[in-house]
Amino acid sequence: MPVLWLFLIVLAVAILGYLLGRARALSAAPEGRRGLHSLPVYYGANVALKVLVPALGILILWLLVQPFVIDRAVSGTIPDSDIAEGASRGLVMSEVARVADGVKAAVGAGTMPAAMAADPSPDLEAVTQALKDAGQVVTGDVTQTVFAAAQKYNAMAAQGGLYMTILVLLAAAAGCVMGLHEAKPDFRARNVVEKGIRALLIAAASIAILTTVGIVLSLIFNTVEFFRLYPASQFFFSLEWAPSFSGRGGASELGILPLLWGTLYISFVALAVAVPIGLFAAIYLSEYASPRLRAVAKPLLEVLAGIPTIVYGLFALLTVGPLLVSVFGDGGYLGVSWQGGGRAVMTAGLVMGIMLIPFVSSLSDDIINAVPQAMRDGSYGLGATQSETIKQVVLPAALPGIVGAILLAASRAIGETMIVVLGAGAAARLSLNPFEAMTTVTAKIVSQLTGDSDFASPEALVAFALGMSLFVITLGLNVVALAIVRKYREQYD
Amino acid sequence: MSDASMDSTAPRQSRTLLETDARTRRRNAAEKRFRMYGLAAIGIGLFFLIVLAASILRSGLPAFTQTVLSVDFVLTQEQFDKAEGTLFKTKAYEGYFNAALVSQLQSQGLEAEVDAKAAERILGKTGSTIREFYRANPDQLGQEVRFDLSVSSRVDGYFKGRVTRDGFVESRFLMLADLDLVDALTEGGIIRQQFNWNFVTGADSGVDNPGGAGIGASVVGSFFMMLVVLVLSLPIGVAASIYLEEFAPQNRFTDLIEVNISNLAAVPSIVFGILGLAVFIQFMHLPQSAPLVGGLVLTLMTLPTIIISTRASLKAVPPSIRDAALGLGASKMQSVFHHVLPLAAPGILTGTIIGLAQALGETAPLLLIGMVGFVARGYPETFAAGFTDPNSAMPAQIYTWASRADAGFYEKAWGGIIVLLLFLLTMNIIAIILRRRFERRW
Numbered sequence: 034m035p036v037l038w039l040f041l042i043v044l045a046v047a048i049l050g051y052l053l054g055r056a057r058a059l060s061a062a063p064e065g066r067r068g069l070h071s072l073p074v075y076y077g078a079n080v081a082l083k084v085l086v087p088a089l090g091i092l093i094l095w096l097l098v099q100p101f102v103i104d105r106a107v108s109g110t111i112p113d114s115d116i117a118e119g120a121s122r123g124l125v126m127s128e129v130a131r132v133a134d135g136v137k138a139a140v141g142a143g144t145m146p147a148a149m150a151a152d153p154s155p156d157l158e159a160v161t162q163a164l165k166d167a168g169q170v171v172t173g174d175v176t177q178t179v180f181a182a183a184q185k186y187n188a189m190a191a192q193g194g195l196y197m198t199i200l201v202l203l204a205a206a207a208g209c210v211m212g213l214h215e216a217k218p219d220f221r222a223r224n225v226v227e228k229g230i231r232a233l234l235i236a237a238a239s240i241a242i243l244t245t246v247g248i249v250l251s252l253i254f255n256t257v258e259f260f261r262l263y264p265a266s267q268f269f270f271s272l273e274w275a276p277s278f279s280g281r282g283g284a285s286e287l288g289i290l291p292l293l294w295g296t297l298y299i300s301f302v303a304l305a306v307a308v309p310i311g312l313f314a315a316i317y318l319s320e321y322a323s324p325r326l327r328a329v330a331k332p333l334l335e336v337l338a339g340i341p342t343i344v345y346g347l348f349a350l351l352t353v354g355p356l357l358v359s360v361f362g363d364g365g366y367l368g369v370s371w372q373g374g375g376r377a378v379m380t381a382g383l384v385m386g387i388m389l390i391p392f393v394s395s396l397s398d399d400i401i402n403a404v405p406q407a408m409r410d411g412s413y414g415l416g417a418t419q420s421e422t423i424k425q426v427v428l429p430a431a432l433p434g435i436v437g438a439i440l441l442a443a444s445r446a447i448g449e450t451m452i453v454v455l456g457a458g459a460a461a462r463l464s465l466n467p468f469e470a471m472t473t474v475t476a477k478i479v480s481q482l483t484g485d486s487d488f489a490s491p492e493a494l495v496a497f498a499l500g501m502s503l504f505v506i507t508l509g510l511n512v513v514a515l516a517i518v519r520k521y522r523e524q525y526d
Numbered sequence: 527m528s529d530a531s532m533d534s535t536a537p538r539q540s541r542t543l544l545e546t547d548a549r550t551r552r553r554n555a556a557e558k559r560f561r562m563y564g565l566a567a568i569g570i571g572l573f574f575l576i577v578l579a580a581s582i583l584r585s586g587l588p589a590f591t592q593t594v595l596s597v598d599f600v601l602t603q604e605q606f607d608k609a610e611g612t613l614f615k616t617k618a619y620e621g622y623f624n625a626a627l628v629s630q631l632q633s634q635g636l637e638a639e640v641d642a643k644a645a646e647r648i649l650g651k652t653g654s655t656i657r658e659f660y661r662a663n664p665d666q667l668g669q670e671v672r673f674d675l676s677v678s679s680r681v682d683g684y685f686k687g688r689v690t691r692d693g694f695v696e697s698r699f700l701m702l703a704d705l706d707l708v709d710a711l712t713e714g715g716i717i718r719q720q721f722n723w724n725f726v727t728g729a730d731s732g733v734d735n736p737g738g739a740g741i742g743a744s745v746v747g748s749f750f751m752m753l754v755v756l757v758l759s760l761p762i763g764v765a766a767s768i769y770l771e772e773f774a775p776q777n778r779f780t781d782l783i784e785v786n787i788s789n790l791a792a793v794p795s796i797v798f799g800i801l802g803l804a805v806f807i808q809f810m811h812l813p814q815s816a817p818l819v820g821g822l823v824l825t826l827m828t829l830p831t832i833i834i835s836t837r838a839s840l841k842a843v844p845p846s847i848r849d850a851a852l853g854l855g856a857s858k859m860q861s862v863f864h865h866v867l868p869l870a871a872p873g874i875l876t877g878t879i880i881g882l883a884q885a886l887g888e889t890a891p892l893l894l895i896g897m898v899g900f901v902a903r904g905y906p907e908t909f910a911a912g913f914t915d916p917n918s919a920m921p922a923q924i925y926t927w928a929s930r931a932d933a934g935f936y937e938k939a940w941g942g943i944i945v946l947l948l949f950l951l952t953m954n955i956i957a958i959i960l961r962r963r964f965e966r967r968w
Contacts, residue, residue: 227857234768234773237763237769238774239783244786245790251801251804310567310571313566314564314568314571317563317567318564330572334571334575337575339883340947341888341889344943347924347940347943351585351928351940390574418553418556419557448797450890454925455928475796478799478894483894503796512789
């Protein structure tokens with residue numbers, strides 16, 4: 034892995050520069066370390082920073098930009114006539130990237146001679162065979178255009194890698210020389226180093242912004258690509274969800290409404306379980322419970338929040354589902370046959386509700402505790418019992434905060450994936466029966482993006498549009514909820 | 527009070543504090559009921575926890591035992607040559623093995639018929655295992671070798687209560703008569719249950735072999751992922767928190783960062799999976815299914831958690847410490863790195879461990895970047911390959927098992943959950959101990 038080696042070399046140069054810079058500063062001062070402006074370590078750190086920051090910066094930037102540039106250049110060499118009917122340029126480019134990676138792997142594995150990989154007009158059948166022998170996924174036969182593009186792709190990648198190595202090493206060497214040159218007694222090394230560290234701190238804090246930008250951009254680009262292949266009006270208003278399995282067929286019905294209905298229905302069931310239980314638990318814990326009970330019950334309830342969602346998913350699939358069928362299913366204890374299979378809205382909703390109990394209870398607990406004691410004392414002074422005080426003084430005062438907590442729980446429920454993937458079923462359906470299997474936005478994102486699907490087909494790209502919708506909905510809920518909770522906190526601070 | 531309207535109905539004489547009137551009784555009853563609701567809510571929550579724990583333990587513990595059949599077996603050189611000479615080589619080995627099985631039964635005074643079909647239903651295809659063993663170790667020919675062969679999934683289920691005699695459906699996979707033979711073999715001590723090391727150390731098996739599936743390879747995958755998360759999220763998280771808590775001026779840019787962090791903490795995990803797929807795999811062409819990519823995605827996901835907890839522990843260090851350092855001539859940077867950060871370190875570590883534990887249990891984003899269970903076919907060869915070779919992670923492996931058709935995999939999934947929860951428990955206990963031992967209150 035050349036990038037790893039490059040990284041290690043830069044690191045080694047930085048360490049060497051640190052030691053040299055320190056030694057040089059010390060030897061340059063006639064009266065020892067007292068003659069230096071800063072402590073000797075700062076002269077070393079100055080060299081190390083000047084090596085590391087530009088070199089690694091170039092490395093990361095290059096790695097980010099290179100695929101983009103290569104993609105552009107290679108894409109330009111493919112004539113429009115070679116793009117098959119119904120396929121897009123992106124589809125061909127993903128094929129090129131796959132073949133390029135495959136050729137590299139095949140040469141590495143020894144199934145393809147290096148001469149064949151460089152041959153401008155090779156025997157294409159032999160190429161396909163060699164790729165298959167190396168265990169690469171090849172769809173159909175490799176065409177001449179794709180192979181030529183893949184060769185250009187690999188050549189450019191190799192060239193880019195070489196330039197990058199040279200540039201990074203040059204930057205490291207230049208930084209080292211510059212830092213060493215500066216290591217003189219009257220150089221204000223501490224100030225420079227501290228300024229550099231401060232810049233690094235800002236960069237670290239900016240990663241949060243970068244992540245958001247990354248999420249938004251990756252969602253938007255792919256969503257736009259999807260809407261180019263599939264009409265947006267049909268996505269938002271069609272009542273049908275039926276993706277074709279072939280991957281490239283135009284017969285897919287990709288309407289979000291059945292998925293959204295399943296998501297909201299399951300979230301509703303989950304909140305119907307979690308909100309009463311969580312709220313009552315929070316009231317009891319904050320108003321009635323002895324310190325001992327509180328010390329035991331609160332952490333135990335919060336264990337429920339620390340359990341990974343895959344555990345809840347399995348619990349829904351293998352324990353709760355069969356249990357519900359044995360009660361509500363055919364030949365069950367109730368004698369009704371409402372539920373056909375273990376996977377149902379009820380199963381997923383119930384289990385998700387269990388997961389959300391601690392979420393609702395600890396948020397509400399904090400909020401109830403924030404209500405000033407003076408309000409309670411006033412109510413007691415007027416002769417109200419404890420429950421009357423809670424119902425008529427504490428809860429109304431805490432209501433905005435509790436609503437915020439419920440909204441946060443709702444956003445959690447809408448974005449939850451593993452419980453619905455395992456517990457809710459795979460059939461998209463618009464139905465009112467909570468014992469029927471339905472599916473959700475998140476479950477369909479998983480099913481459309483896992484497996485050997487082609488990332489350029491509408492069936493795969495729809496997942497990005499679904500993700501975009503999910504992101505917008507949860508973001509909206511979070512913004513509103515956080516605003517409510519914050520406003521409420523300020524009220525009593 | 528809404529009950530004020532009831533006053534007129536209450537007789538005047540009874541309004542004494544010594545005996546309770548109807549209205550007070552009603553109010554007290556309401557009070558009691560309300561308390562009961564609260565207690566019931568806590569009870570329900572704890573009940574769910576117990577049910578969850580019980581069903582994990584009940585269904586998961588059998589995954590740690592396996593049923594094996596052990597036979598002392600001797601294969602002579604001429605038998606080996608003869609078997610290699612025939613057309614159906616493995617059939618010949620199977621014949622020898624079944625004969626050894628019968629003789630071992632007879633030596634213990636038990637009479638049982640072992641026909642080739644029944645043996646195959648109980649044991650699967652033994653011939654190829656034996657042939658491979660002797661081809662790899664020709665020096666063992668003519669010596670007594672003990673073979674511990676795991677029985678088929680259904681026979682294993684018979685021992686664990688998945689398959690029972692009543693309601694038994696005969697099929698080509700298992701007949702009722704086979705169970706008699708299994709009982710006889712058990713009586714003779716030839717079939718017994720033992721700890722399933724393969725489950726703890728092994729890799730994922732094919733869809734039709736639940737008995738051979740192990741979680742070891744995906745534990746390694748999770749380990750490499752956590753290494754990436756730790757190496758990236760701890761320094762970045764701490765650096766970001768230090769900036770926001772100690773240096774950031776009150777301006778638009780700082781507000782922007784704050785809003786982003788609090789929103790990212792609430793973005794559904796699957797959206798991070800989409801980000802990883804689009805940016806790391808589609809755009810940057812990093813390898814699919816690699817723990818490196820999984821680690822990057824989980825880093826972005828845990829950063830907000832770590833930043834929030836780190837800021838809380840930085841905030842808990844009293845300003846007098848900073849003032850004292852500044853008063854002695856330290857620069858702002860020195861006061862933070864030499865005094866505030868060491869004092870906040872236990873809290874930061876606790877928060878980091880809890881963030882890591884959260885990341886360890888995350889499944890959905892890993893599925894999108896291809897870290898599904900069936901790619902976990904073995905251990906990486908070198909340390910560096912551990913980051914880039916296709917692998918799975920514990921929760922993704924559990925998901926893959928849970929979505930397979932064979933019920934034998936469900937047991938493995940529950941067992942995998944026990945392993946996963948043990949890791950989480952250990953991490954949380956370490957976090958609690960750290961907090962108890964080193965946390966300072968000012």
